[in-house]
Amino acid sequence: xxxxxxxxxxxxxxxxxxxxxEAMEMLHIYAELAAAGAPxxxxxxxxxxxxxxxxxxxxDFEGLLAAVRGQAH
Amino acid sequence: xxxHIAAVAGLDADSAEWPEALAGTGPRREEAxxxxxxxxxxxxxxxxxxxxxxxxxxxxxxxxxxxxxxxxALIAIISKLRQFRGESRFTTWAYKxxxxxxxxxxxxxxxxxxxxxxxxEGWERLPDRFGFDPAQEAEWRDLLxxxxxxxxxxxxxxxxxxxxAIVLNNVPLDALVIxxxxxxxxxxxxxxxxxxxxxxxxxxxxYIANDGWRRS
Numbered sequence: 703x704x705x706x707x708x709x710x711x712x713x714x715x716x717x718x719x720x721x722x723x724e725a726m727e728m729l730h731i732y733a734e735l736a737a738a739g740a741p742x743x744x745x746x747x748x749x750x751x752x753x754x755x756x757x758x759x760x761x762d763f764e765g766l767l768a769a770v771r772g773q774a775h
Numbered sequence: 776x777x778x779h780i781a782a783v784a785g786l787d788a789d790s791a792e793w794p795e796a797l798a799g800t801g802p803r804r805e806e807a808x809x810x811x812x813x814x815x816x817x818x819x820x821x822x823x824x825x826x827x828x829x830x831x832x833x834x835x836x837x838x839x840x841x842x843x844x845x846x847x848a849l850i851a852i853i854s855k856l857r858q859f860r861g862e863s864r865f866t867t868w869a870y871k872x873x874x875x876x877x878x879x880x881x882x883x884x885x886x887x888x889x890x891x892x893x894x895x896e897g898w899e900r901l902p903d904r905f906g907f908d909p910a911q912e913a914e915w916r917d918l919l920x921x922x923x924x925x926x927x928x929x930x931x932x933x934x935x936x937x938x939x940a941i942v943l944n945n946v947p948l949d950a951l952v953i954x955x956x957x958x959x960x961x962x963x964x965x966x967x968x969x970x971x972x973x974x975x976x977x978x979x980x981x982y983i984a985n986d987g988w989r990r991s
Contacts, residue, residue: 705907705915706988709922712905712942713974715967723960730871734863756963758948762874765822769870772821
């Protein structure tokens with residue numbers, strides 16, 4: 703990623719972005735569906751938009767997804 | 776509690792069993808608490824190990840952080856047991872708390888060995904933050920100067936503070952939450968509004984066209 707695309711990615715906001723509060727509230731549902739291979743980005747576009755833009759929530763999602771997948775093994 | 780759990784349709788047996796046992800009394804509750812703590816500790820250890828390479832934390836500190844996260848998550852889960860609505864497995868819902876606790880504790884840990892000063896404004900680091908090539912400075916110099924002007928002129932003092940901390944000083948958002956006695960949602964919203972304003976300012980000044988950036 704070069705400077706132009708990184709700046710673009712940082713400054714461009716998605717109006718569907720639900721914010722951290724709602725994303726955190728939904729995260730267990732979203733992660734479990736994602737682990738099962740469900741089309742979560744279509745079902746919860748606002749949460750998906752948020753996870754693309756918010757580093758900390760995305761990190762939590764990755765951690766929860768890893769936990770759910772690990773539990774299944 | 777039992778009535779609440781019974782009302783949740785489609786709950787798997789294990790997920791129905793957990794809240795009942797945890798809300799009960801006696802040895803059954805004690806056994807459930809110990810079992811849940813064990814699961815939370817395993818998840819916390821896995822999570823700090825996953826994030827560990829990117830943190831300035833040693834082995835014992837990581838394990839201590841995992842223990843604290845598991846203990847605090849257990850307390851949070853017990854106090855919020857009635858909020859479990861069976862929309863996921865109980866363990867998935869519970870693991871969310873321990874993941875959040877790991878994040879919060881990593882945020883707090885940042886200030887034990889802070890590598891930045893919040894009052895510093897490293898504007899010279901801005902090109903590097905976004906990965907602009909110094910060899911092509913002629914292309915981006917005006918744009919970043921305009922961005923700095925917009926930060927100074929368009930943002931509120933709070934938005935500017937959040938922008939400087941996160942973008943210029945590379946302070947993790949969860950660490951800034953601690954410093955500003957705020958919460959993740961509020962800091963994110965402040966930065967979200969700042970990003971929107973900066974985009975609008977750059978567009979109004981001709982740096983962004985319909986098909987993307989207008990380079991010098």
